[in-house]
Amino acid sequence: MGMELVPVGVVHSSVRSGHEMPVQGVTGEVEIYPEYVNALRSIGQNSHLILLCWMHEADRTVLTAVARKVASDLPEKGVFSLRSPPRPNPISLSVVRLLGVREERFLEVESLDLIDGTPVLDIKPYQTGWDCIFSATGHDRSEKIQKMGTEAYREGLVREAVNYHGMLCPGVAVGVRIAEAATRMLGGDLRNPALSVVPGNDPCIADALIGITGARPGDHRLLFMQGDKAPKNGCLIRKGDREVAFLLRADIPRTPEEILSCDEAVLFAADLHDTEERKLPAHPCVRYP
Structure with missing residues (x-):
């Protein structure tokens, strides 16, 4: 089955390389292309957004990796149990706080963990009752x-x-x-x-x-x-x-x-x-x- 993904915008960030990205992300801007500006109607009613982006510089051949930003000698895991960029389909999911909207199509956000120039695939509102599972558990850290x-x-x-x-x-x-x-x-x-x-x-x-x-x-x-x-x-x-x-x-x-x-x-x-x-x-x- 063929699939076609069309970027709806692009990330503007002060970070140019994934190796330089702080764990907590940075404040940056998401530019939505003019032809999609109507899709942003009422976006300002949300405090937080979910960004789905394409990590265009990621290695798509990687299946196992280590959380190297913490330590290089941690156990190796499959990329589906990690949040690292290298993976077969490098789609990122980021929850960001919306700080403001400029000129109707530039979104100022914080906790942005994407490098400059990252294509934006979609934006969804973050909804606490659905997206926050407070009782969720994970691996021992x-x-x-x-x-x-x-x-x-x-x-x-x-x-x-x-x-x-x-x-x-x-x-x-x-x-x-x-x-x-x-x-x-x-x-x-x-x-x-x-x-x-x-x-x-x-x-x-x-x-x-x-x-x-x-x-x-x-x-x-x-x-x-x-x-x-x-x-x-x-x-x-x-x-x-x-x-x-x-x-x-x-x-x-x-x-x-x-x-x-x-x-x-x-x-x-x-x-x-x-x-x-x-x-x-x-x-x-x-x-x-």
């Missing part, structure tokens, strides 16, 4: 996290937290630093099903930790304590028989930038101790007739 640099790991945590909360506020920044410390002290991927979170009374920190860990009340990983056991000015993160109690300092920096760059001890005290391992049901959901 522990080995990958160990090989990531501090800055790259922090950028990933910020994106996960902001995607859930909606913005980078001071509370979210503190949540990111708590997650960094929990990774170091408890080890491994914070989305591990053995890890649970007891949030404190700051809703922004709670949102950040939920977005990063994927913890939910329904899977018994997001827990709430009553009375004296509830953390008043901090939070608890548990994994197996170990628990880290985070106590926030009284006077912490006021901007996300300061929070993300300052020494950890300025933000909180962290106490690692043993606790009785919780036995959870194999499937926590209640089944009704």
Whole structure:
């Protein structure tokens, strides 16, 4: 069966090579060709868009690869289990935030992970209720996290937290630093099903930790304590028989930038101790007739 793909636009980006692309992407522009301008009607009603593009410089002969932006000695995987550009049909799927529309056909976007000149095949609105599967699971990222640099790991945590909360506020920044410390002290991927979170009374920190860990009340990983056991000015993160109690300092920096760059001890005290391992049901959901 023959197929014909016709580009509807082109990416304008400050990045000219895939090797130079930051993991979190950049701010850039998507130009839609004049003959397709009517297809953009009402596009500004959406905060986020899905871009389908053709990675024109990708190697189409590659079937297995390594996530080399993290580390070259990670296990090799099939390209269908990776998001790397080389693949038989190099179609990219990118979720970007729409910042504005210029001259009716130039879309200013952020989190754009495409190089300059990439042909655009299609644009779809991102719809949270359909496109966000918060309970989705994937491979354990522990080995990958160990090989990531501090800055790259922090950028990933910020994106996960902001995607859930909606913005980078001071509370979210503190949540990111708590997650960094929990990774170091408890080890491994914070989305591990053995890890649970007891949030404190700051809703922004709670949102950040939920977005990063994927913890939910329904899977018994997001827990709430009553009375004296509830953390008043901090939070608890548990994994197996170990628990880290985070106590926030009284006077912490006021901007996300300061929070993300300052020494950890300025933000909180962290106490690692043993606790009785919780036995959870194999499937926590209640089944009704």
